[in-house]
Amino acid sequence: MSDIHHYTYRVSWSPEDGEFVGTVAEFPSLSWLSSSQIEAFQGILDMTAGTVADMQANGEKVPDPIADRHYSGRFVVRVTPEQHRELVLEAAEEKVSLNRLVSGRVLVGA
Incomplete structure (x- = not known):
């Protein structure tokens, strides 16, 4: 059973609604x-608890909290052949691996 307190909650202002969501x-x-x-946080926490209870009662799979999942550190991204070639050239010019070039860009964009 997933601990609902391990889920990833967020409370932010909604200009469209004029309230916190x-x-x-x-x-x-x-x-x-x-x-x-x-109250927005408590509301979503209570709603999540109810949703998880309903899912369990109906035999549905409850999502694991993102915080409790294990990650390999590897993911595959598809690009066009032209983009691939350009990235390989840039990596060669910078004297780094393609992986280092792309992971550096992902971290800069984060």
């Missing part, structure tokens, strides 16, 4: 609006 990354369809940041 609480969200949880593992359940992108859930949100809770409130005029108070604390």
